Amino acid sequence: MRGVLARRLAVSVAAGAGGWLAFRLIRAWPLPERWSVSLELLARWLGPLRPLELDARELELARQVVAAAALAGAVAIVWLEARAFRHASRSALLADRLRGTEASLEAVSDAFRDLVERAHDVHWRHDLSGRLEWMNERGLRLLGYAASDLASLSIADVLDVDAAASLRDAAEVAASAERAVPRREVLARTRDGRPLWLEVHERLVRRGGVPVAIEGVGFDVTARRLAATEAQLEGELSRRLAETTGLDGSLRAVLQALCRALHMEYGELWSVDEQFDLIRLDASWSAAGDAAGAEARPRSFARGVGLPGRVWGQGETLVAPDLAADPDPWCARLAASAPYRRAVGIPIRLAQRVIGVLLLASARAGATHWAPLPVLEALGRQIGALTDRRRAEEALKVSEARKQAVLETALDCVITADHEGRILEWNPAAEQAFGVAREVALGRPLAELIVPPDLRERHLTGFRACLESGRVPLGGARIEIEAQRADGSRFPAELSIARIDVGRHPVFTAHVRDVTERKALDRLKDELVSTVSHELRTPLASIRGFVELLLMRDYPPEERREFLEIVEQEIHRLGKLIDDFLDLQRLEARGAVKYDFQPLDLRELLEHALALLGAASERHTLSAQLPSEPLRVRADRDRLAQAVLNLLSNAVKYSPDGGEVRLSAGREGGRAVVRVSDQGIGMTPETLGKLFTKFYRAEGHAARGIGGTGLGLALVREIATAHGGDVSARSELGRGSEFTLALPLAEEPPGEEKPA
Numbered sequence: 001m002r003g004v005l006a007r008r009l010a011v012s013v014a015a016g017a018g019g020w021l022a023f024r025l026i027r028a029w030p031l032p033e034r035w036s037v038s039l040e041l042l043a044r045w046l047g048p049l050r051p052l053e054l055d056a057r058e059l060e061l062a063r064q065v066v067a068a069a070a071l072a073g074a075v076a077i078v079w080l081e082a083r084a085f086r087h088a089s090r091s092a093l094l095a096d097r098l099r100g101t102e103a104s105l106e107a108v109s110d111a112f113r114d115l116v117e118r119a120h121d122v123h124w125r126h127d128l129s130g131r132l133e134w135m136n137e138r139g140l141r142l143l144g145y146a147a148s149d150l151a152s153l154s155i156a157d158v159l160d161v162d163a164a165a166s167l168r169d170a171a172e173v174a175a176s177a178e179r180a181v182p183r184r185e186v187l188a189r190t191r192d193g194r195p196l197w198l199e200v201h202e203r204l205v206r207r208g209g210v211p212v213a214i215e216g217v218g219f220d221v222t223a224r225r226l227a228a229t230e231a232q233l234e235g236e237l238s239r240r241l242a243e244t245t246g247l248d249g250s251l252r253a254v255l256q257a258l259c260r261a262l263h264m265e266y267g268e269l270w271s272v273d274e275q276f277d278l279i280r281l282d283a284s285w286s287a288a289g290d291a292a293g294a295e296a297r298p299r300s301f302a303r304g305v306g307l308p309g310r311v312w313g314q315g316e317t318l319v320a321p322d323l324a325a326d327p328d329p330w331c332a333r334l335a336a337s338a339p340y341r342r343a344v345g346i347p348i349r350l351a352q353r354v355i356g357v358l359l360l361a362s363a364r365a366g367a368t369h370w371a372p373l374p375v376l377e378a379l380g381r382q383i384g385a386l387t388d389r390r391r392a393e394e395a396l397k398v399s400e401a402r403k404q405a406v407l408e409t410a411l412d413c414v415i416t417a418d419h420e421g422r423i424l425e426w427n428p429a430a431e432q433a434f435g436v437a438r439e440v441a442l443g444r445p446l447a448e449l450i451v452p453p454d455l456r457e458r459h460l461t462g463f464r465a466c467l468e469s470g471r472v473p474l475g476g477a478r479i480e481i482e483a484q485r486a487d488g489s490r491f492p493a494e495l496s497i498a499r500i501d502v503g504r505h506p507v508f509t510a511h512v513r514d515v516t517e518r519k520a521l522d523r524l525k526d527e528l529v530s531t532v533s534h535e536l537r538t539p540l541a542s543i544r545g546f547v548e549l550l551l552m553r554d555y556p557p558e559e560r561r562e563f564l565e566i567v568e569q570e571i572h573r574l575g576k577l578i579d580d581f582l583d584l585q586r587l588e589a590r591g592a593v594k595y596d597f598q599p600l601d602l603r604e605l606l607e608h609a610l611a612l613l614g615a616a617s618e619r620h621t622l623s624a625q626l627p628s629e630p631l632r633v634r635a636d637r638d639r640l641a642q643a644v645l646n647l648l649s650n651a652v653k654y655s656p657d658g659g660e661v662r663l664s665a666g667r668e669g670g671r672a673v674v675r676v677s678d679q680g681i682g683m684t685p686e687t688l689g690k691l692f693t694k695f696y697r698a699e700g701h702a703a704r705g706i707g708g709t710g711l712g713l714a715l716v717r718e719i720a721t722a723h724g725g726d727v728s729a730r731s732e733l734g735r736g737s738e739f740t741l742a743l744p745l746a747e748e749p750p751g752e753e754k755p756a
Contacts, residue, residue: 043069082609084629122188122218128211130154142181142220145189157188159198181525185221196618199226218434229261230378254383259285259360266340266361269383270301270308272354279312280359286338298330306330307529308357310347315354316379318345322534323361339363346376348384355384417446419505433514435486450512452484466499467506483512491516520693539570595636595722599746602631602672606665609644618660623646626665630748633672635723640743643719644714647676647739654737655680671725672745677738692717 030742058070124134132153142146143158188196198218203211255267265287270279281299307330311318320326320343322337333342348356358380376538407414407427413434416425426441434441436451439647441449447456483493494513499506548562550554555563603626610624633640651661659679665671683691692713714725716739720727724744 013734024541075633102239111342113408116191118244121220124155124158124218125205125215125218126155126212127213130156132158133213140217142190142196143188145295145532151528159186159200185225186218188218196220232261251387252285254386255283256381258358259287262360263362265363266338268359269348269387269441270312270359271387272356273300277307281308282356288338301330307343307345308359311357312354315347317347317380320344334361335566344376346380348380348387352385355388355457358383411513413514414509415446415450415512416507416509418507420466421446421451421460424507425509430491433440433485433491433512434483446510449486450483450491452482455482466508478514481516492519493600542570543567595639597634597636597723599632599634600637602633602665602674602743603627605635605637605641606644606674609641609648610663612645613652614663615650620652621653621658621660622663623660626661626663627667631665631667631672633723633743634746635743638753639719640723643716644674644676646716647674647741650712651676651678651680651737651739654678659736668742671742672746674743675738676741677735677736682733682735682737684733688729688731692727 014327046616059211122136122142124132124135124139132150132155135143135145135150137147141359145153145158152342183199183201185197185199190196190199197220199221199238200216200218202214202216204211205215224403251269255269259265259267266285268284269282271282272279278300279302296307303309304313307318307320308327310328320328320331323331323340323343326332328336331343334343338361343359343361346360347354348357348358358376386741407425410427410429414427415423415430415431417423423441423444423446426436428438430436430441430586431438436449445458451459478494478496478705481493481495482490485488492515495510495517497508497510499508546567550560550563606624610622611624648663650660655661655678657680661679662675664675716727725742727739727741729737729739
């Protein structure tokens with residue numbers, strides 16, 4: 001109604017204005033006659049204008065003006081009404097369209113809300129204090145809550161507290177800077193403790209420019225995050241195992257890496273001892289840096305006892321959600337020893353066999369900071385494989401060290417060669433036997449180093465035949481060969497070969513033993529048998545002959561006495577031979593003979609030995625050159641006298657044509673030196689090198705017929721060594737020999753001056 005009145009008022013005003021304008025124009029421009037009727041009507045309608053004093057002509061003119069104005073007003077009214085009708089039609093159309101748009105928007109809003117409710121992502125809205133105002137159905141289901149729980153939940157209940165605070169701060173900063181909040185990954189807190197990683201984007205909501213709430217959306221990236229975590233853990237475990245030396249250090253490094261990656265505060269590794277059917281604690285790690293009371297808890301369990309024993313017995317992952325309330329005493333001790341509230345035990349597997357248990361503990365109740373059980377069990381299998389590999393590496397190192405120790409201490413030469421005959425191993429015994437250093441021998445052909453040139457072709461032929469046939473060379477038996485040293489000298493050796501089939505090509509390990517000494521011992525044994533049989537047979541034959549004579553006939557007393565004296569001499573000869581054997585045996589067995597070392601004057605002992613030997617030899621001239629001052633040594637008188645007598649009797653024995661045997665003594669370089677020289681048959685350089693070997697006797701035409709066991713000089717060497725001295729010899733064939741016995745001087749008695 002108001003609109004209509006306003007329009008009519010506007011028309012009236014416009015008509016008046018139009019009339020006044022027409023009046024002013026008509027005075028200057030006469031109107032046509034046909035307008036007179038209209039003007040007349042208008043004049044009648046405007047009766048109140050009559051009081052004006054106008055003449056007839058002016059009155060007529062006024063009437064005409066008024067009529068024109070009325071006509072103009074009518075036209076204006078018609079035009080305005082037409083525009084009003086057109087605007088009204090448009091308004092109605094717009095109203096219809098607006099009602100349709102509102103209905104469409106409401107439908108779209110309902111569809112969008114339904115879409116958000118059913119979306120696979122988590123959508124939420126919370127006020128600035130953190131209280132949740134709304135969360136979609138999918139989010140509630142993922143987190144394990146119902147719509148009725150929203151009134152009591154805050155964002156810190158469903159997201160990590162630190163993550164929620166950082167998201168709120170980031171949203172505020174981004175809103176103030178008018179830029180988007182960067183996406184980030186946070187860990188959600190599900191009601192049942194399952195891990196749920198979300199990639200979150202939030203925005204700050206404003207009303208009238210004032211922040212009122214925060215809206216967020218989270219995309220479930222748990223599978224991707226856990227796969228990355230598993231790969232990261234596997235890489236970290238491998239790296240820690242590679243960086244640490246020793247199995248114990250490796251286990252602690254594994255625990256540390258696992259606990260830090262899974263946000264756990266404590267970890268233990270247990271290994272199964274199959275021999276005693278127990279599970280034992282191998283290593284523990286605590287974020288606090290101490291043992292977390294591990295020493296106060298049991299370090300081994302039977303199957304089915306304690307959380308580690310139960311995991312071992314059942315072969316599956318077990319979770320203790322509340323350690324303090326757990327009926328297992330071990331769990332209660334773990335909760336009492338440190339502020340741990342929850343624990344999980346994961347079997348460590350190798351194939352299908354449980355070889356250990358990984359235990360992780362957290363101080364957070366209902367903590368979600370460990371991976372799902374399948375991931376933890378996969379980690380258990382990885383740890384099993386890694387620790388088994390590390391144990392195998394440790395065992396290999398021990399085996400290698402043991403093998404190296406065997407190789408280095410072996411008395412036999414141990415030589416390994418590949419299928420081409422090139423040396424792969426060369427132990428210290430081989431270095432010493434062949435005179436070739438290991439670094440020089442490795443990689444060189446075996447035949448060039450140890451096989452004499454004239455035997456190499458035969459060696460190579462046999463080696464090729466062995467490769468073609470695949471048989472063990474020599475059948476594992478020992479054979480005797482001739483080997484060659486680096487200087488070209490040859491020596492007898494015993495050889496056995498083992499074939500080792502590894503990889504594509506076999507390798508061969510040879511054990512070579514230098515049998516030079518054994519050969520010499522065999523020869524000495526033969527000589528011993530010959531010598532002993534001869535030396536024993538001769539006196540026994542004499543004794544037997546004279547005893548038979550005495551039994552067969554009656555001889556005068558003088559002859560019987562002579563026969564008995566010969567028998568007595570042969571008996572003494574036998575006794576000395578046996579004594580020499582026993583003495584040498586005892587002297588070679590260090591400690592079997594007890595020496596009575598006493599200070600003595602060596603001159604007296606030498607004079608007494610000369611007197612004994614002088615009475616037994618008539619064809620030799622014995623001379624002595626002894627110092628005038630005492631020559632004091634610490635010695636066993638009987639043993640030293642035996643050595644000197646052996647030297648003197650040896651000089652007499654190997655001077656069959658007589659001659660001078662000279663004995664001299666003196667001081668040289670702080671030692672007492674005794675020399676015995678003769679003018680006998682002498683010796684060759686080869687004989688000198690073997691002279692002090694037991695059972696060795698000089699060879700050659702001149703030495704034939706000279707008796708002896710080959711023990712006298714060996715006894716001298718043993719006695720000299722026991723006194724801290726030595727014995728040596730020099731000789732020239734046909735010109736005699738000289739033996740030198742050197743002994744340490746004893747300290748001078750108090751009050752006695754040393755000779756100048």
